[in-house]
Amino acid sequence: MCKGLLGKKLGMTSLFLPDGRYVPVTVIQAGPCVVTQIKTEATDGYNALQLGFEEKRASRTNKPMSGHFVKSGGTSYAHLREFAVDDPAGFDLGQSVGTDLFQVGEKVEVVGTTKGRGFSGVMKRHGFGGGRKTHGSKSHRIPGSVGCSAWPAKVWRGKKLPGHYGVDRKTVRNLEIVDIRPEQNLILVKGAVPGAKSGLVRINKPKY
Numbered sequence: 001m002c003k004g005l006l007g008k009k010l011g012m013t014s015l016f017l018p019d020g021r022y023v024p025v026t027v028i029q030a031g032p033c034v035v036t037q038i039k040t041e042a043t044d045g046y047n048a049l050q051l052g053f054e055e056k057r058a059s060r061t062n063k064p065m066s067g068h069f070v071k072s073g074g075t076s077y078a079h080l081r082e083f084a085v086d087d088p089a090g091f092d093l094g095q096s097v098g099t100d101l102f103q104v105g106e107k108v109e110v111v112g113t114t115k116g117r118g119f120s121g122v123m124k125r126h127g128f129g130g131g132r133k134t135h136g137s138k139s140h141r142i143p144g145s146v147g148c149s150a151w152p153a154k155v156w157r158g159k160k161l162p163g164h165y166g167v168d169r170k171t172v173r174n175l176e177i178v179d180i181r182p183e184q185n186l187i188l189v190k191g192a193v194p195g196a197k198s199g200l201v202r203i204n205k206p207k208y
Helices: 063-070 122-126
Strands: 004-016 022-030 033-039 048-056 076-084 107-113 169-181 186-190 200-204
Antiparallel strands (some): 033 048
């Protein structure tokens, strides 16, 4: 069995479960992914499948990758990722892999890239409380003094300061699958998933 799948975050909504609970869910378009390469322990040192997700025009694909895609049917894909597999002999090049890998009630981990927020201050980036707004204060959203006096006469690496915020790879574990709609290639997981709408996500079966 393949250990995961590529997908696209479509957004969030909420729904009623059969037991009457009303839960927030993230809708993920999971696949369909196509096997573009099969790696075996004999030839590569490990067992894995390279999966392609989201077709793209052949004119946007360079010649080396076009030759690579010919082996799996000739269709070009925008995203390629490797997933571990127990027995690669059970898969063929060009085979489609979909939501049948997962079951309702199963716990999965979802990997995504967080939203980019550009250059942000300490209140937005680190949650600082900010300075007082009255009694003549002119320090409202700035970090305040960071000087270290005579020793060590420098600012330590890692000090919480303004800077680039977001566009980080984040993993959310133990997300419960509350519904699967195979005819639409949709998986609904309870809770939030990192990233913006239409962002690429990786759905992994937990290793434990």
